[in-house]
Amino acid sequence: MRIFFDPAQKEHAPAKELHNGELVPYAEKPARLASILAKIGDTHTPRDFGLGPIQAVHSDAYLDFLRSAYEDWRTAGRMGDAVPYVFPVRGRRPLTLDRIDGRLGHYAFDCGTPITEKTWAAAYASAQTALTALEHVISGDPVSFALCRPPGHHAGRDYFGGYCYLNNAAIIAANAIEKGAGRVAILDVDYHHGNGTQDIFYERAEVLTVSIHADPSTDYPFYWGHADETGTGEGVGATLNLPLRRGTDWAAFEQALARAIETVATFKPDLLVVPFGADTFDGDPISYFRLKSEDYTAIGQSIGALNIPTVVTMEGGYAIEALGENVHRFLAGLS
Ligand code: OKP
Ligand code: ZN
Numbered sequence: 001m002r003i004f005f006d007p008a009q010k011e012h013a014p015a016k017e018l019h020n021g022e023l024v025p026y027a028e029k030p031a032r033l034a035s036i037l038a039k040i041g042d043t044h045t046p047r048d049f050g051l052g053p054i055q056a057v058h059s060d061a062y063l064d065f066l067r068s069a070y071e072d073w074r075t076a077g078r079m080g081d082a083v084p085y086v087f088p089v090r091g092r093r094p095l096t097l098d099r100i101d102g103r104l105g106h107y108a109f110d111c112g113t114p115i116t117e118k119t120w121a122a123a124y125a126s127a128q129t130a131l132t133a134l135e136h137v138i139s140g141d142p143v144s145f146a147l148c149r150p151p152g153h154h155a156g157r158d159y160f161g162g163y164c165y166l167n168n169a170a171i172i173a174a175n176a177i178e179k180g181a182g183r184v185a186i187l188d189v190d191y192h193h194g195n196g197t198q199d200i201f202y203e204r205a206e207v208l209t210v211s212i213h214a215d216p217s218t219d220y221p222f223y224w225g226h227a228d229e230t231g232t233g234e235g236v237g238a239t240l241n242l243p244l245r246r247g248t249d250w251a252a253f254e255q256a257l258a259r260a261i262e263t264v265a266t267f268k269p270d271l272l273v274v275p276f277g278a279d280t281f282d283g284d285p286i287s288y289f290r291l292k293s294e295d296y297t298a299i300g301q302s303i304g305a306l307n308i309p310t311v312v313t314m315e316g317g318y319a320i321e322a323l324g325e326n327v328h329r330f331l332a333g334l335s
Helices: 007-011 031-037 060-075 100-107 119-138 168-178 195-201 250-267 293-304 320-334
Strands: 002-004 016-019 022-025 143-146 184-188 207-214 239-244 271-276 310-314
Touching: 002 119, 007 119, 031 320, 060 100, 060 119, 119 143, 119 168, 119 310, 168 184, 168 195, 168 207, 168 271, 168 310, 184 195, 184 250, 195 207, 195 239, 207 250, 239 250, 250 293, 293 320, 310 320
Parallel strands: 002 143, 143 310, 184 207, 184 271, 207 239, 271 310
Antiparallel strands: 016 022
């Protein structure tokens, strides 16, 4: 299996995030990459496919915002990372504002996802990493791994949040269809619901979105990922959410995984994209499932047994000590 990685992704390093009412060190840290790189094999440098495949998923207005947000923040005289703090809640009329404060609130859905000087470059590199991993699978290798950071599955067409800015998995799913795939399945196994991915493909029949995650009645991102969200318009039936309770161990996770895999197999996709998070781990500092390191081998094996060309994008996982081991086991099981 080929692994793709761009060191520019290390430069994105927000200082703090708002967590349970306190400013704490940012959990999605560059050290996550070091932990993973120490355990997996050699990596390959991604190619640059330009902005086109990113624009196929994200709006131009949002991309313009993201590229200049940090500079605009500093120009307005602010210190530190750009963080939104006021939002146009339910039903405010659409306004086009110039002030960076208004633009941040317009494009964000949480205030835990700061924008730094290096955020755009890292998010762009992360998307190109995923696109290169896709190209590799299209060229004939059955599996590839995009070591993406920042992660992507919470980012929507025109919004950021949940440590995510560009939706790497959605960008490659859309790009695969652009390049001739008839149907693409996305199987998200991060602890958190992949709300951005769901939103992007909610009305599309040719992209199946399946997600196993902590029940949004108790866990982030709260407003998406409930079992009754099944798609709309032509996309009715092409979204499957499998929310699980806090405390979920391998026995319960395995049942949901079997159902997810069965649904993917029935869909008969030409390509499978797996947004993979290791925050389902027992020791994860911000999550509440109880998977053990050996369970990641089993997840990889189950998904690998589908025998569908597969691209994995790295999403969450914050127990940094065990992260590399868990990612390595998942990839070993998969290939
Ligand atoms: C990103 B990924 C609330 C903090 C919320 C956001 C979690 C984002 C997870 N106390 N933190 O899906 O791993
Ligand atoms: Zn997560």
